[in-house]
Amino acid sequence: MLKDKKTGFIGGGNMAEAIIKGLLAGGVAAADLTVAEPFPQRRDYLAERYGITTIADNVELCQASDTIIIAVKPQVSNAVFSTIENVVGVNKLVISIMAGVRTAAVEGALTQGARVVRVMPNTPALVLEGASALCRGANASDDDVVLTRHIFELIGTACVVDEKYMDAVTGLSGSGPAYVLTFIEALADAGVKQGLTRDTATALAAQTVLGSAKLLLETREHPAVLRGNVTSPGGTTIAGMYALEKEGFRGAVMDAVEAATARSIELGAK
Numbered sequence: 001m002l003k004d005k006k007t008g009f010i011g012g013g014n015m016a017e018a019i020i021k022g023l024l025a026g027g028v029a030a031a032d033l034t035v036a037e038p039f040p041q042r043r044d045y046l047a048e049r050y051g052i053t054t055i056a057d058n059v060e061l062c063q064a065s066d067t068i069i070i071a072v073k074p075q076v077s078n079a080v081f082s083t084i085e086n087v088v089g090v091n092k093l094v095i096s097i098m099a100g101v102r103t104a105a106v107e108g109a110l111t112q113g114a115r116v117v118r119v120m121p122n123t124p125a126l127v128l129e130g131a132s133a134l135c136r137g138a139n140a141s142d143d144d145v146v147l148t149r150h151i152f153e154l155i156g157t158a159c160v161v162d163e164k165y166m167d168a169v170t171g172l173s174g175s176g177p178a179y180v181l182t183f184i185e186a187l188a189d190a191g192v193k194q195g196l197t198r199d200t201a202t203a204l205a206a207q208t209v210l211g212s213a214k215l216l217l218e219t220r221e222h223p224a225v226l227r228g229n230v231t232s233p234g235g236t237t238i239a240g241m242y243a244l245e246k247e248g249f250r251g252a253v254m255d256a257v258e259a260a261t262a263r264s265i266e267l268g269a270k
Ligand SMILES: NC(=O)C1=CN([C@@H]2O[C@H](COP(=O)(O)OP(=O)(O)OC[C@H]3O[C@@H](n4cnc5c(N)ncnc54)[C@H](OP(=O)(O)O)[C@@H]3O)[C@@H](O)[C@H]2O)C=CC1
Pocket: 010, 011, 012, 013, 014, 015, 016, 036, 037, 038, 039, 042, 058, 071, 072, 073, 074, 076, 079, 080, 097, 098, 099, 120, 121, 122, 123, 174
């Protein structure tokens, strides 16, 4: 599907690098990947590390690509649109991963009929364990959605949602790695407080999160059932759970997702 197609990235930052890694691991030829990136050192790094073509000019990038992945910060989206508005015809697929930016905003800034798919990936994509959700714009075809899903399944899992859910996805899985990493750090700190070395505590904390996630995904049980299996009557876990619940752990997590969702909505309104 991706074979013989040229894929170009506008912006060669963290997320672009993650997707490039996935595409290469999935068998896409380095010769079919190009990145437009203003920062020369970053261009050199990407070219040397992945053997792909890197350039400075977004217009040249669009002309040379069948699929264009916009991977710049939402705050520079208008600056990017103004440079490429006349070179992205309906023969090209545009995939935007910018947080908050609506498909209608991308379509409105490009040629009439522009084919746009919006995706929210996350940083575990860098180790091919990303979680992405995508939605179609008004002019994207079924094939565009299938191709986009295929690209993001190369770097983890991908699901299709209605655009009205994209801000919630951003607040949950887009920003989620930051919450989980904070939890791991806190768990490790707690171990250090109890006398464990930093290395041992961090390794135990990270593997506990990884293993718990794998247990949930592989058994397909409800999380509460699996939690029950750890929680012996009158044992250690219930003592720990009581302390967490008293501090409003779940409410804090829900507040975090709500705040990030609201920020995604705010970014889209700009
Ligand atoms: N990081 C994350 O967890 C996730 C991010 N996203 C979204 O992905 C997008 C990219 O994020 P991320 O990779 O973290 O950001 P980065 O800042 O790492 O990458 C953005 C890149 O775009 C470059 N850039 C800036 N202006 C232009 C321009 N006019 N033309 C071409 N390139 C330009 C930047 O160069 P320079 O540094 O020189 O300015 C930078 O290398 C954002 O929209 C974000 O919302 C989505 C999901 C998760």
